[in-house]
Amino acid sequence: MAFCDFKLHKPESVTEACRLGREFGRTCAYMSGGTELLVDLRSGRKKVAHVIALGGLKELREIRRDGDTLHIGAQATLSEIAEAPLVHEVFPALAEAIVTMAGVQIRNLATMGGNFSCGVPCSDTPPITCAAGGSIVVAGPDGEREVAARDFVLAPRTTVLNPGDIVTAIRIPVQPTTSGASFQRFTMRRGSALAVASVSAWLNVEQGVITAARVVMGAVGPIPLFAENCAASVVGQAPGDSVFADAGALAAAEAQPISDLRGSEQYRRDVVAVLARRALACAAARAEGRTS
């Protein structure tokens, strides 16, 4: 097909990948699983002369523990991440988020590196990573840097990545035992659907009181949105239905949804209220060890 009119490069090192990316600039695209890129190339949203495939960089596929951080290589597939015992041990809500995404075939190819790099508002792993206080490791022609997940996406399909930058890893701090997190997403059907809205919640609960909270909304704003008022409203409170219901209403007010094929603005806000309440309740139960 015509959209395959590009030159494919298979760099064998991160340095080479970065060099090629800088050399070709806007005329190239990196490819990990290709599950977003190929769709964009075929639809004509993206046109490039060079595709730089990162699949050969096996060292970026590792999932390991580095002291007090969970390190997920940017090339690990979503399936590998969801099945990794380490992920379930350190931050199960990430696995919970991933298994709701797409379908098995897509998850067997797609990566978290690609999910972040495309900067799409309905990407599912950025909000939950933000809720966990995670960060992104970026390798560029001038070396490596680490960017907080919440600072990574700047606008729809725009990230902090410059030409020649690649994501090499996602890093998630090992969570305190008094914390819990939950990912709640709403879709129009179960198989292969994009989020109408998602809410990721993270709570720390000590002696029956919420001491810290992060609530991040997906697909209802240009970038993953922190529901600051919602989160602030539960801090200092004991977990409870009415606290979370009120907090859900605050999240709905903080959302910035648009009306599109997947739902009207108003409906999306109402769904956010429901999802935020459910996510907070579930995160609290996990923080208090009432459920896994």
Added chain:
Amino acid sequence: MSTLKDGRMAPHESPAAGRRSVGVDVPKSDGEKLVRGRPVFTDDVLPSGCLFAKVLRSPHAHARIVALDASRALADPEVVAVLWHPDVPQIPHTRAGQSHPEPSPWDTTILPTKARFVGDRVAVVAAETLAAAERALELIDVEYEVLPAIHDPAAALDADAPMIHEVPDPRGIAKGGESNLAAMIDVQIGDVDTALAACDHVIERTYVLPRVQASHIEPHVSVSWIDEDDRLVVRTSTQVPFHLRRILARILETSESRIRVIKPRVGGGFGDKQEMVCEDLVAVLTLRTGRPVRLEFTREEELIAARFRHPQTITMTTGVMNDGTLVANRMVVLADTGAYGSHALTVQANTGQKVLPLYPLKHIHYHVDSVYTNNPISGAFRGYGAPQGFFALESQMDEVAAVIGMDPLELRRKNHIRLGDVDPVSARLNEGKEGLARTVNSSSLEECIRRGAEAIGWGATPAPTHPRFKRGLGVGVAMQGSGIAGVDWAAATVKLNEDGSVNLLVGATDIGQGSDTVLSQICAEELGVPYEKIIILSSDTDLTPFDVGAYASSTTYVSGGAVAKAAADLKNQLLTIMAEHWQVNLEDVRFVDGVCMGPRDLSLDMGGVAHTALYTAKVQPAATASHMSDDSPPPFSAQFADVEVDTETGQVFVRRFVSACDFGTVIHPKLAEGQVDGAVAQGLGYALCEEVLVDDEGRVRNPNFLDYKIFTAMDMPLMEVIMLETEEPSGPYGVKAAGEVVINGPAPAVVNAIAAATGVRIRHIPATPERVWRAMHEC
């Protein structure tokens, strides 16, 4: 939680005594080659030197194509031809693949002078590569005169509405083509107004049905070339090879003898391939260039320029007495046929014809306006108008039951058509004309309702699985036909070989549904030979006899009848040959399990019989038989849904789905069950998530499978299929039909279950979460 077996099919009575093939799950005749990925589909092998075609589509919903300049495109040496309307014959025809004379209006030419929807054909390109063809589309300069367009069918008949078809010879268009009315039907039986006035209750509601697509896996694809005898060959993914040959011969101004249509394996059709979608374009390009040409639709093109189930708005009025006796029904349908009138009359005729007899009332008024708009083209799609009608009827039955305070199942039991009843509608409405009267000569509908209700646990709704869910059960009852009475016919040829194998040549089109398998079973059964001995070929207009094609639930019933007759004829020929050979009386020769037995201990197996015929008697035992039925016996189904509704979001989860079916005799239990599975999946998509969205300018907003949401495997409920076989006297081995009836029940069963769960009545499907949620917040 559920008592449903995962073992799926309810115990199927083993094949009737003495049967070896009919009723047995024999291996699917084409299963192995499909699973092995052999090159069996249209696009798998291309002739050498094949050109690739692409269609230039109109960006406007309604625009005259004034001028076209292809010089920039043709400057590319890889671009071989660009054709637009002055380059092709302008012979009005319909692209609907129906029997001659086609009941659809002749409102189409190969390449139109005026684009009538966004995506209409403007020009067609042939190039050495697909990439070159795609590039060429961007280099063709077209001058359009943009005209005002209509997208709302309700506005199509306004006095000031722009005319979509100004055809000099408006053959088949309603009222001589004076308005945008493509087809009109008005049938009155009894006196509805007087009858309604005397009823205890009159319930009138309006139901709105979406535009949906069949979403067959293999897209439309055709390849054509000129053979060594200068004949045009078209290999194509079609349901109607013989209709295609006839239509092509006329619009290309040649004769059938110059054309050969080959149907290889087909990856699904569902009615969307009962239509000439690519064939005429590859043909004109081949004739122009002398080269083979291939055209395949992308998925986007499927969702823009293939065919769709007619969107309908149905206002239904039912008159009922306090005791639940239904008295009168008025059904008024506004259908959007889109830019062309493919099946504009007959789909809508079927809406009334298939639906209204379920409750055979004395007073019926059926009215249809099927209108042109500048929207995508509607056409044939599994169920052919009946799913729309049954949604209205079976939703309304629950609304009627609620008004009179009766159990919805009880209301249906009291009124549904029974064995021996005369269907009041058939004689008045067949393919949009007067038809043949129909009596029900086989039915297990009562049993379907009883067994289905038992399986779902009617009256004992399971508890919700979470406090935020509400749970409910719903039912949808339906009937259909088996072929078009007095219209659909088929022929089959059988021919015996030395080893006792039999060539079975049929025009009937296997499009994945398994008709080759089922027809082989019938042939094997009739001859008493093992199923493996049948070598089937379908369909090739040079090699196989005529068949109208795969549509209207006709193949097993009609084509199966031709196969049974041809096989019986062959058997008789063999008996005669053997009687002569053995010098015995014909009455003393018979076949027992495929072995020819004479008096005393004379006997010979089929191979021996064949040898005798071919080398001693020196005749080729062979027979061709034709079959047509004046009847179209209705298969029945009662389908039940168990749903949970998330009260917080409006999302509907179908937990269990039961289909109790009367298909007559089941020839192949697994394939029949497959028909139910597929129809339920499509029916649930219709109920809950499928809708082609068209914007104010007529552009499809969701032409891909991410945004056009068909039901996926992950969305499917636990399924149970209960076969309650009957013996239909007019069908070979007692068969009726299985392909369509079961697509009718899912949508009403689901909305009825939603209403039972929440009290909210959804009259506009699909019942998306947002729609259900809004409805819950309004009441």
